[in-house]
Amino acid sequence: MKPKFGIIGCGSISRFHFSGLKKAGAEIVHIADINEQAAAPYVKEFGARFSTDCLRVLEDPEVTVVSVLTGSKHHREICLAALAAGKDVICEKTMMDNADEAEEVVIASLTSGRLFFTAFMKRFFPAVQKAKELLPSLGRLFSAQVRAYQNWGNFYELDNADEYGWILKNYGGAVVKCAGSHMIDMTLDFLGRPESLYAHVDYVPGSRLDRKASAIFEYKNGMTASFETAVHPLKKIGYEHNSWDEYIQINGVNGCIDIYTVMWDHPENNGALLVHYDNERETSTEYRFDAVNPFDLEMEYFCDCLEQRKQGNPGVIDGFNVDTVIGAISESSQKKAAVKIDWRGIL
Ligand SMILES: NC(=O)c1ccc[n+]([C@@H]2O[C@H](COP(=O)([O-])OP(=O)(O)OC[C@H]3O[C@@H](n4cnc5c(N)ncnc54)[C@H](O)[C@@H]3O)[C@@H](O)[C@H]2O)c1
Known part of the structure; x- marks a missing residue:
């Protein structure tokens, strides 16, 4: 059966969901945003019903799948309510605010029998898909380097961190959640779950605004991945010389791959x-x-997975994995010690 979409949240990321769904020929029947103006152009374009209260979307019997595109702090409540209402879910990253919430949503999702996708869209670059195809040819893997640098300005000589408080409010964290999460997802997708990690997080002084994080992910067989994400003011660095410097390199005994992503x-x-x-x-x-x-x-x-009732990836476990690693990065930095990652018995 063709899915019928309810969309919750019409902010900056939503335009990519709307245009992608349109190209996929998806039917969008109900749209919600607490800000009517943000939703208005899409309501008109898709001829959808509109509500300011997202619960109306969840109660709508025509809606079979809900896209949760609000800031991350609302994800838990909306995803749990959507699953309880019998809807499939597509949730923007980061899936939840922390690993406790992520575990709760994993359990709710698996017991609901509904499909759940976490929207880590970087997995869909053809370069990433081709790299996955080549990965087995690298033989035994021994190391990876992962970087996510984004030009947000000079956060190292900031006079006032308060003007960036909206980032924390909206996304529940700064550079690790906004920039690093995608590359953490990609690392886990390529290499699997690390056993432990050691991390250092650098915050804008006097605030919870994380501007740089470095971590070593440690695997059972001695393999390590070194990860770094940072906000920076450098104008021309990166593969496209546009200040976006993001890559992953994976080294094996038979070869290596480098992926350079684009903005x-x-x-x-x-x-x-x-x-x-x-x-x-x-x-x-x-x-x-x-x-x-x-x-x-x-x-x-x-859309294809929803129509064929197939649980593809990235799913709820991928969202949980990333939220768990982000939690471990913060814990390790606070303790100034390596931490064993608690996967909570979730396979
Ligand atoms: N994939 C990516 O690269 C990427 C990039 C940016 C953001 N994101 C993710 O997308 C999500 C949304 O981020 P954004 O930048 O679009 O935020 P945004 O603030 O621009 O948009 C959020 C929208 O949700 C609406 N909203 C808030 N609470 C609501 C509620 N209870 N019911 C209905 N609508 C509500 C707001 O009015 C706003 O229009 C976040 O989880 C973020 O991490 C992903």
Whole structure:
């Protein structure tokens, strides 16, 4: 059966969901936002019903799937209510505010029998999908380097952190949640769950605004991934020389891969790049792809899964995994010690 969408939250990320769903031929029947003006253009475009109260969307019998696109602090309440109302869910990242909430939603989701997707759209870059295909050819993996640097300005000489308080209010954290979460998801998708990690988080003094975090993820077999995310003021760094510097390198005994992603809100400018070094052939191959919007591919995939009643990935466990690692990064930094990651018996 074709899914019928209810959309909750019409802010900055929603335009990518709306346009991706439109291209996928999805039907959007009900839209909610506490701010009527934010929703108005989409309500008109899709001829959908509108409510300021998101519960009206959950009560709507025509809605089969709910996209939760509000700031992260509302995700738990809306996702739990949506599952209880018998709806499938697509939830923007980060899935929840913390690992406790994520565990609660995993349990609710698995017992509900509904489908649940967490919208880590970077997995849908063709470069990332090709890298997954090449991964087994790298043989035994021994290390990875992961970076997510974003130009938000000079947070190292800030006079007043208060003007950025809205970031914490909306997203429940700053650079780790906003920039780092995608790369944490990608790392876990490629390498699996680490056993423990050691991390350092640097905050704007006198605030909870995290501006840089470094972590070593430790795996059972001695493999490590070194992860760093930072806010920075450097204007031309990165693969596209546009100050977006984000990549993952994975090293194995038979070769390595490097993926350089492109800006999340300008993916039409360039394709993400994949470089594969093959140790046997001693060749390095650059895979160039057409510039595509990963949100479009993600929405097409989710619609397909929903129609076929298939639980694809990223799902609720992927959301839980990222929220758990983010919690462990913060815990390790506070304790100034390595922490064993508690996966809470969730497989
Ligand atoms: N995939 C990405 O790269 C990416 C990028 C940016 C944001 N995000 C995620 O998307 C989510 C939304 O972020 P955003 O930047 O669009 O935020 P935003 O503040 O621009 O939009 C949120 C919208 O939700 C509405 N809203 C808030 N509470 C509501 C409620 N109870 N019921 C109905 N509507 C409500 C607000 O009025 C606003 O229009 C966050 O989880 C964020 O982490 C993901």
